Amino acid sequence: MPRLRVVSRATFMDMVASLPASKLDRLYDSHWTCQAILRSLTPLAKQYVMRMLYIDAPIPNKSLQEWVLPDATVKHKVAIDKLEQLRILVDVSERKKEVTYRLNPKLQNQLRSVLKSGGGIPRDPMPSSIVARLPTATELENYAIQQWELVILQLVNSASGEGPTAPLNKFIQHIFQKAGLLTSRENETTSRITEAGFQFLLLERSSQLWQIIREYVSAAEERGLDNGELIGFLLELGFHIVGEPYNMNTLTGMQQKAVEELAILGLARVQQGMKDRWFIPTKLAASLSTNLSESSSWQPTEGFVVVETNFRVYGYTSSKLQTETLRLFVRLEYQLPNLVVGSLTKESINSAFASGINAEQIISFLQKHAHPHVAPKVPTVPETVSDQIRLWETDRNRLQLLPAYVYEDFPSMDIFQAVVAYARDIQGLLWEDASTRRVVVRGELHEDVRSFLHRQNTASSQRK
Amino acid sequence: MDILNNIESSVGNKHLLLYIMWDLADDVSLVIVVVDVNPYFWVEKANASTGTSDIDFEQFLQHVLAFMNAILLLNHMNYLAVIATGSDSCSFLYESLAGESVSDGEGKPPSKRMNKHHTPSAKIVRGLKDFVSKELAFKTERKDNGKRYSLLSGSLSMALCYVQRILRQDPPHPHPRILCFQGSPDASQQYIAVMNAIFSAQRLMVPIDSCMVGSQHSAFLQQAAHITGGIYMKPPHPEGLFEYLMMVFATDLHSRRFLQLPRPTGVDFRASCFCHKKTIDTGFVCSVCLSIFCKHHKECSTCGASFSQNKSSFVTGQKRKLSTN
Numbered sequence: 064m065p066r067l068r069v070v071s072r073a074t075f076m077d078m079v080a081s082l083p084a085s086k087l088d089r090l091y092d093s094h095w096t097c098q099a100i101l102r103s104l105t106p107l108a109k110q111y112v113m114r115m116l117y118i119d120a121p122i123p124n125k126s127l128q129e130w131v132l133p134d135a136t137v138k139h140k141v142a143i144d145k146l147e148q149l150r151i152l153v154d155v156s157e158r159k160k161e162v163t164y165r166l167n168p169k170l171q172n173q174l175r176s177v178l179k180s181g182g183g184i185p186r187d188p189m190p191s192s193i194v195a196r197l198p199t200a201t202e203l204e205n206y207a208i209q210q211w212e213l214v215i216l217q218l219v220n221s222a223s224g225e226g227p228t229a230p231l232n233k234f235i236q237h238i239f240q241k242a243g244l245l246t247s248r249e250n251e252t253t254s255r256i257t258e259a260g261f262q263f264l265l266l267e268r269s270s271q272l273w274q275i276i277r278e279y280v281s282a283a284e285e286r287g288l289d290n291g292e293l294i295g296f297l298l299e300l301g302f303h304i305v306g307e308p309y310n311m312n313t314l315t316g317m318q319q320k321a322v323e324e325l326a327i328l329g330l331a332r333v334q335q336g337m338k339d340r341w342f343i344p345t346k347l348a349a350s351l352s353t354n355l356s357e358s359s360s361w362q363p364t365e366g367f368v369v370v371e372t373n374f375r376v377y378g379y380t381s382s383k384l385q386t387e388t389l390r391l392f393v394r395l396e397y398q399l400p401n402l403v404v405g406s407l408t409k410e411s412i413n414s415a416f417a418s419g420i421n422a423e424q425i426i427s428f429l430q431k432h433a434h435p436h437v438a439p440k441v442p443t444v445p446e447t448v449s450d451q452i453r454l455w456e457t458d459r460n461r462l463q464l465l466p467a468y469v470y471e472d473f474p475s476m477d478i479f480q481a482v483v484a485y486a487r488d489i490q491g492l493l494w495e496d497a498s499t500r501r502v503v504v505r506g507e508l509h510e511d512v513r514s515f516l517h518r519q520n521t522a523s524s525q526r527k
Numbered sequence: 528m529d530i531l532n533n534i535e536s537s538v539g540n541k542h543l544l545l546y547i548m549w550d551l552a553d554d555v556s557l558v559i560v561v562v563d564v565n566p567y568f569w570v571e572k573a574n575a576s577t578g579t580s581d582i583d584f585e586q587f588l589q590h591v592l593a594f595m596n597a598i599l600l601l602n603h604m605n606y607l608a609v610i611a612t613g614s615d616s617c618s619f620l621y622e623s624l625a626g627e628s629v630s631d632g633e634g635k636p637p638s639k640r641m642n643k644h645h646t647p648s649a650k651i652v653r654g655l656k657d658f659v660s661k662e663l664a665f666k667t668e669r670k671d672n673g674k675r676y677s678l679l680s681g682s683l684s685m686a687l688c689y690v691q692r693i694l695r696q697d698p699p700h701p702h703p704r705i706l707c708f709q710g711s712p713d714a715s716q717q718y719i720a721v722m723n724a725i726f727s728a729q730r731l732m733v734p735i736d737s738c739m740v741g742s743q744h745s746a747f748l749q750q751a752a753h754i755t756g757g758i759y760m761k762p763p764h765p766e767g768l769f770e771y772l773m774m775v776f777a778t779d780l781h782s783r784r785f786l787q788l789p790r791p792t793g794v795d796f797r798a799s800c801f802c803h804k805k806t807i808d809t810g811f812v813c814s815v816c817l818s819i820f821c822k823h824h825k826e827c828s829t830c831g832a833s834f835s836q837n838k839s840s841f842v843t844g845q846k847r848k849l850s851t852n
Contacts, residue, residue: 102603106554106782109601113773135785174600181596181646301603 076103078277079294080148086291087150090298094173099298100149101174107135108142112151112166116174121155121163188307189341198343200306203332207345210329212384215271218244218260219387234324242278258419264388265420265428269350275328276351288317296321300330300348308334308341366433372445374407379434391415392425407448412455422456466506467493470516473500478519485515554779557606557693557701558598559686561708562591564655565614565677566662568711568741582765587740588655590769591708592648597777599623599647606701608689609651610682613662614675614711617682620654621647622689676714679707679747683724683735690733702780704734704757709748710741715806718747718799725751734758736776740765746795746806753794760789801829 079100082090090096101112114130115122124143131139143164146152152164198206214235239245244260263271276297284290296318303309311319311333322342326333330348334341367385369377376393378385381401389395392415393405405411415425426449433443442449473479479500486492491508495501504512569584582590598607608622683705690703705728725747728735734757737748744761752759762771778786799806800821811820816830826833 098600101600106779107785109554110778110782110786113597113601113777116773117770130787131785132787138785177600178593178596181592181599181648 082291089291090295091169094177095299095302096295097170097173107138108146115166121165124162189310203306203345206332207329207347215384238278241282261418261420265424301351303344305344305346305349308343311340366435366438368429368432369434369437370429370444370448372447376405378403416459422452467503468509469503471501554781555602555604555701556779557703559608559705561610561682563677563708563710564611565711567675594772610685611658612677612682615665616662617678618658621651677711680717680720687727706736706776708738708740709745713745713747715799716804721747725754728755746797749794758788
């Protein structure tokens, strides 16, 4: 699962990098996107941009290489590749002989102006006199989490087979289907959760968020929205101050639509005043730009799970989503206002395996969401428990299915033994029985064995 | 590699371990900038400057402000704190954490909101104006003049206290470093205090970088960079200060392991004596507490050990050399 998480985060920038050059260049028209993209780079790449910021002349690649220590050439290459992909560095070599680079002039100008002016915020918040009543920071955070959980709960509900409690939002359903988390069959009225969907439920919230946003952006293309502009806006959103109201009229039509849809995900809250409408970015929106870089250590997750050596699981939560997520692999026994108690049983774990979750995902979920009281312990999940979960998994995998061929009716023992020896040599022997003269060989090696048998036959007939 | 070797040899393996740990971490930094705003130095510099290759205070400030913006630009989580060093006092001009949790718990909402709209540069300049007027008032009160030195020890201590405060908050922590812009000459009276600050920085594993804007080198800051594994540089062309800042001092601790950076050309290891605060080449060292004196004393003023030597052996020991490395 850790691998999955990194991939899902990295690929947003990959998606940005895969935009056509013209769209990418248009992204650099706004200094907010320039800043966001700069911050998403690796430390070394950032340093290169900073160093080249006030150099107008093209720089030969050779000089760039002189900046790094001899041991770090690999890092250097990675950084340069990334910069080129994002068109931050533009290849301006005239002859084929020497590669020379210069900074994308648009980005260069935007960043220079940031250095002069010192950033600031994208748009001014509305004065408090116009805005009726703003939610407090905790209210807003609760709102964001609530919205987000509602979205994910829709996924869970389709897992449990019950009809969705709230009418499933078409827009979200579409995104889930696009991401392959829900099945999308035309004839079925209710779509079912897929294996990927189950695995998705066990991911961290930030990875979930990114996966959804990524699908959202790629879905935008189909709906006729410019995904370049959308990415620009998403990157810009992270620079707004959390909890401040911003007038909707300052946004373009497309951005307004995007804000309304993002509000469903809990990234912003839209409020209607007497005259104006405004949106308030939430913590989720701010975390969007923070998580662009791959520094995962900056993502504290609030833990709530305690696992005991007797396979008891205590979840200190009142959230429906977290309860439902636990229910995926825990047999819940009773529920108190702020606590759910259950135990890990063979049946509960097996049902999780059946829906496509593996042992490592369960264990890492329990580790990542460990309650702060047990989080410092090593290991967070008792070894007896984690080992048992793994054992249960290997239990399921006791049978291995392989395509194979059976050979029988060998004319003589010699040929039988020659075939067995040959099959063993090419590592295709699965089973042999000398008394009945039968051999089983891996299916993909059938041709080899057949030609070997032919050779044997011709050899023996010649001898006769 | 040079820096790594440097650090490894000077402060042992503990640092190395930390640097290796950083490989997993990131470039989030806390930069504490200590700016020498001693008016005596800047006025003298303005009077003395003849060529075009020198910069005055205004230009200097512009370069430094742009550099600070660059630090804040590099990472969303980067923290910046600015400390001004005067001749008699020092104070915080700006901290990018302010307005959040650290300094004001219950600021009035409207003023706090207005405050957010000012750019860091505006806040720093305003803080600087306050600081200068305060220091001026202080000076007329005290009426002692002719002091050309800056209170470097005070600023370094403040910077280290600030680092402590950040490190005591809940993890994760940024990687702290201190950057000194120093122009005034070393004040040998502050020798002990500065060295103590340097050693605490070493303990906290905070590198002290120095950028000299004056005409002479600073032995204090050379030693600071040497001991803490920081970078010491005196730009040969001060008018291009900003470019030096971006190329050298903007480098975060993570990237320093991969980039070529200026190497130390030589460190002035001279110490000041504890009795008259003079910088000395040769002196007497107390065999008990290692205090340094320029003259022979009957008794150590720091630890009270008595040097009951007879005259003849004292004469032979007189020219004992202090560690000059």
